Amino acid sequence: MPTASTIFWDYAAPFFEKTVFVYGTTLLITYTMLAILSFINIRRYLKKESYTDYNVIIGSPLVPGISVIAPAFNEGLTIIANVRSLLTFNYPIYEVIVINDGSTDDTLEQLIAEFALVKINYAFEQKISCQPIRGIYKSTNDAYAKLIIVDKENGKAKADASNAGINISSFNYFLCTDVDCILHVHTLQKLIRPVLDEQYKRVIAVGATLRMANSCVIDKGVITEIKAPRQLLARFQEMEYIRSFVLGKMGWSLINAVPNVSGGLGLFDKEIVVRAGGYDPQAYGEDMELMLRMNRYSKENKIESAIRYIPVTLCWTEGPTTLKVFMRQRTRWARGLIQLMSLHSKMFLNPRYGIVGMVTVPYNFFFELLAPLIELTGVIYYIVLICAGEVNWPYAVILLIFVYTYALMISSLAVLWDQLTFQYYKKWLDVIRICSMAFFETIIYHPINVIFALRGYFFHLIGKKHTWGNMQRRGFVQKAPTEPKPTVS
Amino acid sequence: MFSNIANLLIEAYEQYVYLPLFIQIALAFIIFAILATVFAYFIIVFKRYQGYVTEKRKNFITPKIEEIITDQVLLNEKLNEGIPVDEIEFDLKALNHKMFKKEWVRQALIDIIIQYRKNFRGDLGDLLRKFYLDMNLSKESFEKLKSMKWEKKIKAVSELTSMDIQISDVTILPLTNSTNPSLRSAARNAYIQLSKNEPFKFFDIATEPILPWDQLELYRIITTTKDIAIPNFSRWISYSSNKSVVAFCLKLIAHYDQQAAIPSVIDLTSTKDHFLRAAAINCLGKLSAEIAEDKFLRIYNTQPVNCQLEILKALGRIGSGKNLEFLKQEFMFSSNFDIRMSAAKSIIKHNSPASRILIDELMAVSSEENKLILKHCQNPLIKY
Numbered sequence: 001m002p003t004a005s006t007i008f009w010d011y012a013a014p015f016f017e018k019t020v021f022v023y024g025t026t027l028l029i030t031y032t033m034l035a036i037l038s039f040i041n042i043r044r045y046l047k048k049e050s051y052t053d054y055n056v057i058i059g060s061p062l063v064p065g066i067s068v069i070a071p072a073f074n075e076g077l078t079i080i081a082n083v084r085s086l087l088t089f090n091y092p093i094y095e096v097i098v099i100n101d102g103s104t105d106d107t108l109e110q111l112i113a114e115f116a117l118v119k120i121n122y123a124f125e126q127k128i129s130c131q132p133i134r135g136i137y138k139s140t141n142d143a144y145a146k147l148i149i150v151d152k153e154n155g156k157a158k159a160d161a162s163n164a165g166i167n168i169s170s171f172n173y174f175l176c177t178d179v180d181c182i183l184h185v186h187t188l189q190k191l192i193r194p195v196l197d198e199q200y201k202r203v204i205a206v207g208a209t210l211r212m213a214n215s216c217v218i219d220k221g222v223i224t225e226i227k228a229p230r231q232l233l234a235r236f237q238e239m240e241y242i243r244s245f246v247l248g249k250m251g252w253s254l255i256n257a258v259p260n261v262s263g264g265l266g267l268f269d270k271e272i273v274v275r276a277g278g279y280d281p282q283a284y285g286e287d288m289e290l291m292l293r294m295n296r297y298s299k300e301n302k303i304e305s306a307i308r309y310i311p312v313t314l315c316w317t318e319g320p321t322t323l324k325v326f327m328r329q330r331t332r333w334a335r336g337l338i339q340l341m342s343l344h345s346k347m348f349l350n351p352r353y354g355i356v357g358m359v360t361v362p363y364n365f366f367f368e369l370l371a372p373l374i375e376l377t378g379v380i381y382y383i384v385l386i387c388a389g390e391v392n393w394p395y396a397v398i399l400l401i402f403v404y405t406y407a408l409m410i411s412s413l414a415v416l417w418d419q420l421t422f423q424y425y426k427k428w429l430d431v432i433r434i435c436s437m438a439f440f441e442t443i444i445y446h447p448i449n450v451i452f453a454l455r456g457y458f459f460h461l462i463g464k465k466h467t468w469g470n471m472q473r474r475g476f477v478q479k480a481p482t483e484p485k486p487t488v489s
Numbered sequence: 490m491f492s493n494i495a496n497l498l499i500e501a502y503e504q505y506v507y508l509p510l511f512i513q514i515a516l517a518f519i520i521f522a523i524l525a526t527v528f529a530y531f532i533i534v535f536k537r538y539q540g541y542v543t544e545k546r547k548n549f550i551t552p553k554i555e556e557i558i559t560d561q562v563l564l565n566e567k568l569n570e571g572i573p574v575d576e577i578e579f580d581l582k583a584l585n586h587k588m589f590k591k592e593w594v595r596q597a598l599i600d601i602i603i604q605y606r607k608n609f610r611g612d613l614g615d616l617l618r619k620f621y622l623d624m625n626l627s628k629e630s631f632e633k634l635k636s637m638k639w640e641k642k643i644k645a646v647s648e649l650t651s652m653d654i655q656i657s658d659v660t661i662l663p664l665t666n667s668t669n670p671s672l673r674s675a676a677r678n679a680y681i682q683l684s685k686n687e688p689f690k691f692f693d694i695a696t697e698p699i700l701p702w703d704q705l706e707l708y709r710i711i712t713t714t715k716d717i718a719i720p721n722f723s724r725w726i727s728y729s730s731n732k733s734v735v736a737f738c739l740k741l742i743a744h745y746d747q748q749a750a751i752p753s754v755i756d757l758t759s760t761k762d763h764f765l766r767a768a769a770i771n772c773l774g775k776l777s778a779e780i781a782e783d784k785f786l787r788i789y790n791t792q793p794v795n796c797q798l799e800i801l802k803a804l805g806r807i808g809s810g811k812n813l814e815f816l817k818q819e820f821m822f823s824s825n826f827d828i829r830m831s832a833a834k835s836i837i838k839h840n841s842p843a844s845r846i847l848i849d850e851l852m853a854v855s856s857e858e859n860k861l862i863l864k865h866c867q868n869p870l871i872k873y
Contacts (some may be wrong), residue, residue: 003662028518046673047640051647056705062740064703065873072503095873123858123865125826138870145872170873196701237761395512402515405522412529425538431533 009390020378024403027367031410034251035417041254042246042311042417058092064195065093066188066267066365067169071161072179073154076105080114082179087146091188095146097168098179101161102154103130109392111149116141122148122168128278130163130397131155158263159279160284163332166270166278175267176287177315182213182223183265184314191267194308201306204294207261208309209245211424212238213316221358223316228430233326236445237319239437243414246311246421257360261307263287265315272297272305283343285336292344295356311421321417327452334456337369372453404442411438551595554601557583562605574615579623589624599626603651605694621652621690634660639667643675650679658684665691674703681710681717688717692725695858698733707737712744721748726757732765739768743775758784763792767799774803782812805835810843817847820859829859833866 010140012419057063068086072079079098086096100108111117118136130152137149152164175191177183184190187208214234217225229235245262252258262269263286273290276297283289290308298305320326341348341364348358348365385391415435418424425431437445505513527666560583567577588594599621606617623628633645634656649656656679664676677699681688699707711717722745729735735757737862742750755778757769758772773781785800793802801819804812813836820832835850836844865871 018511025514025518050640051643051671051675053706056709060705060708061744062701062708093873118870120868120870121861121864122871123830123862138868140870145870193702196705197670199698199700225562345593389754395509398512398515402519402522405519405526409522409526409529412526416529419536423537428537431537435533 035413037251037254038247041250054189064173065171067171067174068096069165069174069176070098070179071101071158073101074103074105075179076107079107081221089188090185097148097165099150099161099165108151115139115144124168126164126167127274128159131239155281157281160281163278172270174270177265181264182316187314201304203308204272204305205261205307206267208314210241210264210315211313212319214261226424228433231321234319234321235437242418243411246418247414249309250311256306258307258356259360260288260291264317284332289340294321296310299353330452331456332452335460338460341365341369370452375450407442408438550597554598562620572594574612618652627654639669639672642672646675646679650682666697678706678710691719692734695731697803699737704737723753726753736768739772743772755781763796767796770799770803774806779807779809801831801835805838808839810841813847830862833862835868
């Protein structure tokens with residue numbers, strides 16, 4: 001009569017080992033495929049860029065207008081510099097809509113004083129739901145004619161503020177960003193290009209690479225020197241962003257299976273966003289949730305749509321530098337993913353939703369949502385094997401090296417693709433700093449991420465209420481003033 | 490030594506084949522991953538070094554080329570003496586300098602001449618062109634045109650166009666209908682700039698679309714190139730089956746205010762494609778085609794919202810005053826916010842005594858929301 005222990009070691013254990021091996025190998029092969037696809041896509045992009053003259057946009061009456069939507073909550077410390085930065089785009093027709101989402105500091109007062117704002121009668125239709133708007137302000141100074149400030153009641157989510165901005169916006173395309181992000185002066189022209197350059201499909205969203213602004217040198221809201229972050233946590237994130245955007249999303253973009261356009265920077269087709277219902281303030285990952293809903297709307301209404309990515313960095317954001325803030329961010333992302341999968345379970349392996357239903361959603365389910373759980377199970381299994389003295393150490397070491405070297409390869413390729421796109425770091429030291437992260441990521445950064453993701457799943461399971469915390473920004477490195485300091489005689 | 494390594498490899502292989510399959514796979518992946526990682530870092534180092542060398546070369550050669558161009562072209566005394574450009578001879582010693590034998594130097598020379606030519610017109614521009622021809626650089630551009638690579642063809646087309654060198658119709662016309670959108674676009678841009686007699690001939694044969702981005706480029710070239718023979722674009726409105734050509738011609742008709750095209754554009758408002766119909770209505774508005782107003786009113790109720798909005802905008806642009814009552818009705822009774830907004834803007838745009846009286850009247854009788862719309866439209870601070 002076989003005992004439970006015999007059944008476990010004879011049947012369950014080999015089955016688990018083989019399943020995990022197949023799972024892991026499939027994931028690594030998928031990454032290799034993505035690396036190849038992204039390489040093709042980046043090459044294509046660079047070839048096109050080599051003879052593109054963006055000057056055709058300047059002064060052309062044919063370019064579509066773009067509304068830049070930037071929600072702000074208690075940004076009093078940096079709001080003026082940030083808004084000035086948003087007003088510097090090199091694009092002929094755009095408006096900047098800053099939404100003061102019920103700030104409790106002096107954000108609005110500063111804006112009113114700095115930009116000579118007056119409250120105006122502004123007619124708009126509330127096409128998507130948002131908290132009540134208290135007032136809309138325009139500048140009496142013609143230099144700030146593009147600026148609109150919306151003062152609204154706090155909606156407890158960026159999504160609500162973004163929805164208010166969409167309702168106010170005048171143009172058919174809008175760019176969604178965070179007011180504290182630093183955008184490149186050519187952001188609008190670079191992002192509109194894929195929309196105007198598409199032959200067969202309607203481009204409903206375009207994204208670009210984001211990077212950490214933590215150690216970059218910034219002068220009056222403009223990046224003057226790009227540096228790899230000095231803080232270890234931020235540098236790990238930079239590495240992660242490069243891999244995610246340059247290798248991941250560029251690869252998905254080639255087969256029109258982009259899972260997400262980041263909330264930090266994305267250009268959207270307003271009509272589709274409005275018809276899909278706008279951002280969901282209840283969603284923890286509102287950007288990805290909207291993308292799936294837009295995809296879903298397009299497929300259900302037989303619109304041949306596309307989501308595109310470009311490999312150039314157009315946005316710099318300040319990443320969390322303390323574990324506490326980082327944990328809060330990643331826990332929220334994990335909750336967002338689990339929420340997203342349950343909300344859009346209908347799309348899972350559903351051919352009606354095309355490649356998104358057949359590839360994007362299953363990929364996110366198996367390799368994003370399940371990955372932390374499988375890793376946790378693997379660790380527990382390892383501990384059991386060690387306790388039972390059943391570990392075949394040579395094989396175990398080979399398998400660990402297998403995972404490590406493969407992860408190292410993928411991250412290294414991501415850095416290479418990034419370097420091929422544009423050599424952002426002028427100094428060798430910055431390149432070495434980023435490359436070194438690839439060696440330590442698997443053993444330091446990845447386990448931390450897994451723990452925070454599991455924390456998110458656990459909170460979701462017990463229904464813990466989520467509280468929106470402040471990012472606790474430290475501010476950017478400002479260029480040292482060149483003027484001589486006044487001396488007291 | 491080699492036999493030792495060979496023996497070691499054979500021994501390793503013999504051990505490898507007896508390993509479990511998953512370990513075999515893992516080992517294969519490890520070797521692949523290590524090689525790929527080393528390769529990635531090698532390429533990173535190589536590319537950065539290559540970038541450094543290219544930059545250094547460029548910094549070295551650019552001043553030398555610029556010096557030659559300055560001496561031979563910009564400060565050429567013969568030009569000041571009034572000698573025709575065609576008769577000016579360059580210093581052969583400078584032209585035959587051994588550095589110009591290298592391919593990368595010749596490419597740098599082409600690029601710099603093109604840059605200069607963008608800034609210099611007239612005799613200086615012509616002399617730069619002659620310099621390009623005398624250096625036999627056109628031969629290199631034409632060689633690129635024969636390349637199988639589309640990006641090289643684009644480079645060639647761009648170089649020849651910048652230097653105003655004719656490309657035969659047999660070569661360029663097929664490229665204007667290439668299935669490669671980028672090459673197609675570059676060829677079309679070149680054709681418009683180079684063809685003196687019929688720059689728009691490719692509109693006749695275009696079966697591939699003119700993408701919105703291409704339209705931006707074409708529009709700029711057409712509206713900024715001097716001495717270009719502008720045809721009556723209604724020709725393609727009436728006969729072209731390519732919708733993008735028709736849509737682009739509508740924009741050009743509006744830009745050149747081609748009043749003669751109005752009948753053709755009015756006919757186009759009967760097309761089944763509502764996007765094209767909206768574009769035609771928009772064009773008629775910009776042409777201030779009062780003659781189209783009756784048709785607008787006749788078809789209004791059967792149109793989708795995008796066309797209705799264009800009709801309302803067009804009535805505002807035409808501003809004849811004959812349809813203020815219609816605009817008033819739409820403003821007062823439409824349930825669609827955008828329609829009311831457009832109607833209000835059009836009434837205000839009339840800017841006539843009758844429209845001002847109407848606005849006062851509407852202010853007195855409208856709902857709060859409609860009053861807000863009127864105030865919004867009248868506010869000079871609101872631009873869009």
